[in-house]
Amino acid sequence: MPKIEAGSVREHRAQRLAQLIDATEAILNEGGVEALTAGAVAARAGIARNSIYRYFDSIEDLLELVVTREFPAWIDAVEQAIAAETTPEEQVIAYVRANLEQAARGTHGWRAALSRGSLSLSARERVKKLHIALHEALARVVRELGHPQPELTVAVLQAVVDACIRRIDQGDEPTTVSEFAAGATRRLLGHDDRTEPPHHP
Structure with missing residues (x-):
């Protein structure tokens, strides 16, 4: 189980997801959709690549989260x-x-x-x-x-x-x-x- 950095699992998840959305926005602003990959998002957010799919199912889902933020x-x-x-x-x-x-x-x-x-x-x-x-x-x-x-x-x-x-x-x-x-x-x-x-x- 990943280390919890907030007061609860729910808060930890919300913080992680916000980090991933922030990272996605930064990548999109710098390089556009072509630069957006799971690896790039994980690296930008400082999260292990195999951990990011705990928070969304696909890059498309992450794009939707960015649009609706x-x-x-x-x-x-x-x-x-x-x-x-x-x-x-x-x-x-x-x-x-x-x-x-x-x-x-x-x-x-x-x-x-x-x-x-x-x-x-x-x-x-x-x-x-x-x-x-x-x-x-x-x-x-x-x-x-x-x-x-x-x-x-x-x-x-x-x-x-x-x-x-x-x-x-x-x-x-x-x-x-x-x-x-x-x-x-x-x-x-x-x-x-x-x-x-x-x-x-």
């Missing part, structure tokens, strides 16, 4: 932003802003490109389900608005979010993109954004 914190941030507002309209705007803030803070563009180019179809489907879970937060709030076309509203609002995230990934200034998205959201919800006070992060 930021999802829990991202979803939590969006949920907290929604919960901080008291009206459905402001909750929708909070959803939009929080998603863009997470895109600006993290490495979304790199992970999205990795997902499109390096994951299997089944892995991409699992990533898609994580996105759907996030979209459900928006759908819940839109239903509270009592909009006559809730599904279409959610689809259009999410399209705004996705388009603005791509702009941030491409290098647009996040605050400018966020203000544009918030104004577009107000108009989609039937509000004139000129009557709203400016947002101060």
